[in-house]
Amino acid sequence: MTTSSTLTEKGRRDCLTGFDVEKVREDFPILKVKVHGKPLVYLDNAATAQKPQVVIDTISTYYMVENSNIHRGIHFLSLQATRAYEDARDKIKHFLNASHTREIIFVRGTTEGINLVAQSYGRPFIKEGDEIVISAMEHHSNIVPWQMLCEQVGAKLRVIPIDDDGELLIDEYGKLLNQRTKFVSVAHLSNALGTISPVKQIIEMAHRFGVPVLLDGAQATPHLKVDVQDLDCDFYAFSGHKLFGPTGVGVLYGKADLLEAMPPYHGGGDMISSVTFEKTLYNVLPYKFEAGTPNIAGGVGLGAAIDYLNGIGLEAVATYEHELLSYATEAVSQIPGVRLIGTAKQKACVLSFVVDDIHAHDVGTILDEEGVAIRTGHHCAMPVMQRFGVPATARASLAFYNTRKEIDTLVAGIRKVKEVFADV
Amino acid sequence: MSDVGQLYQEVILDHYKRPRNFRKLDGASRNAEGYNPLCGDKVTVYAKLEDGVVRDISFQGSGCAISTASASMMTTSLKGRTLAEAEALFASFHRLVTGQPDTAPGRVELGKLAVFSGISEFPIRVKCATLAWHTLHAALERKGQTVSTE
Structure with missing residues (x-):
């Protein structure tokens, strides 16, 4: 990542791409929806993307x-x-x-x-x-x-x-x-x-x-x-x-x-x-x-x-999403007991992961309580699950309207999953 | 307690992490396989019946916390029960997890299984909680084929 840390911490405008994510988010009415009283964090874009007002x-x-x-x-x-x-x-x-x-x-x-x-x-x-x-x-x-x-x-x-x-x-x-x-x-x-x-x-x-x-x-x-x-x-x-x-x-x-x-x-x-x-x-x-x-x-x-x-420009989108995926990959892989599935050099927008000893479905249910929408299961790719020896993965998939703050909410949610399961 | 806390109660997490009767049952007179395509949960239920009584019962498989704990607690609840009691317990359990009032005449005490009451707030997880039970039902009915929740 080449972006300076002071700017990235603001999480608003990426000086590298000139991409104003907060402005873009205004175009998507569904992003204002509350889920279980919390702001929706929609990270299921690979399943279907949200629709702009236009x-x-x-x-x-x-x-x-x-x-x-x-x-x-x-x-x-x-x-x-x-x-x-x-x-x-x-x-x-x-x-x-x-x-x-x-x-x-x-x-x-x-x-x-x-x-x-x-x-x-x-x-x-x-x-x-x-x-x-x-x-x-x-x-x-x-x-x-x-x-x-x-x-x-x-x-x-x-x-x-x-x-x-x-x-x-x-x-x-x-x-x-x-x-x-x-x-x-x-x-x-x-x-x-x-x-x-x-x-x-x-x-x-x-x-x-x-x-x-x-x-x-x-x-x-x-x-x-x-x-x-x-x-x-x-x-x-x-x-x-x-x-x-x-x-x-x-x-x-x-x-x-x-x-x-x-x-x-x-x-x-x-x-x-x-x-x-x-x-x-x-x-x-x-x-x-x-x-x-x-x-x-x-x-x-x-x-x-x-x-x-x-x-918006697909090139600006690709640059912004690449930076966001790098941020998410680093943040999620730092959580102990989390393993990424899919670590190709050339990647876009998909962060599939498993949490030690916790089924993806349980991860998904607890994240949903935090307003975070991810996909869990085999993602209509059962042979991929067999290849990696897992029954299912949790998958966060990004779009250009997602923010670093939302990734932080995802990470906090995964930490909560681990807390719930650490009780016994 | 939050909804998630209601769902993942200590007893459930305990049975998930340390499932009881988690083994193949030698000399089982009945068995069946269950599968939930939604999340990939798989379970095999074994039962040894004598004179219409569940003398022994066990399971194997892989699944989420809810399906594993449900299978584990099913085995501990059913050992020594008659077939009729087993079916009545399944009916009561099903009403519990789907949030229906349990006032039926054949109602039986759920005991520890009552811990699954939180499931009714999570309709998508009902299949997880009932997979082992549906599988057992198929084993007792001698249906012999794989049970699918879909």
Whole structure:
């Protein structure tokens, strides 16, 4: 840490980034909520992030003056709604630095994005005996869709191992790649460990075998600048609700040539250009993959969240959060009997830990009494828990509206947990 | 006492740190496994029945303070009880932890188990407190499959 101690002790304005956290907090009405009579300390951002007023207002305005169905109406409101929705798609295109808006497919969330690829790419192009590579730190949503595909087509799932710090063993990954490998799907940023994986290298290595790569960006998008062209990833999936937008909307980016070659995922309205009982012609991208009336307000709200985030600047966010995570890591690891799970060199925003002889669930209950919201359990990554030999961890996950003072409250809470359990 | 103090009473912490009857039971006539996917708690309950009486009972597994202490105190409360008494005790215990008034005709004295009354303030932890009991119930019913709280 290079920040001077006098300034950091104030905990308000970081002179290094010029990031005014107190001002940002004003944008999030929920941060004023009291929990058990105490100020909410929301450290469960990896589960879902809170929403700024501007996102809430955008959704509410959409329903008050724009609501209509899209892509079909000739009337004024339908055109308004269509424009708002397609504007959001354009914002997402810029956010990911995709080449075309037709590469941006609205889905319900990361999970649906991955399932879409597993089925629509996997079923036609992955055959018996082929291999799909994932990593040992994936969320269940990047494991189960591939297992389902493997069962359907007779392919095999191969898993890149991780080391004790929670870093991918890149040499082992290299050994897994071969002529049978037909797909690679890995997390950009691990939800359970906070590890940022060397995804550019992973993609390069896969492409040498002509293998497409999907990145699960659910955790990365709120914290890291993502450039799908620079990464050269073939698919990128993320969720709106972790990006300070609404639940029930997410995005799948895919390279246009791959998406063109894939059959639709769902059949229905909006994804067709003509239907007869003899033959249906599918719509063009991205609509081919968007059957049915979508979450229009959600898409529009996600656009507002991206505007908001751009206004703050993801680089300022990343710098501030990095400093906050360093502060939290140091403070939590100084508590006797606390062990961090996930100590990769490249990390963001996730602090997973276990307390000696105290189950994560008990830690979570006692912290909740202090107003501190963390996640406890297996974080939908049971293989990660098995890898580290723990049934569960406590996980504090940060966002740019969290403060050093809140980290201090977390630390005091963990000390209280130890006091409660020291009584006997 | 704070709510957390109500929950983590000394007796509970004692049974968590020093669980009683924490072993595999040789010659058990019944056993079942229980699992709480929410927190990863796992428990195996063993029971030796003779003439409709729980002659011996034990458990193994890993879990939070509430589930471990509940399993431990369940074993100490049930040894020597008839099957009917065991089921009645479970019913009373369930009413206690879910905050329902215990006025049913089959009501039995909970004794030390009353220490779990604080759970009713923490609905998310009811599953922790009842996991071992549900598992025992399955063992007594000879259901044989793994019990899940979900």
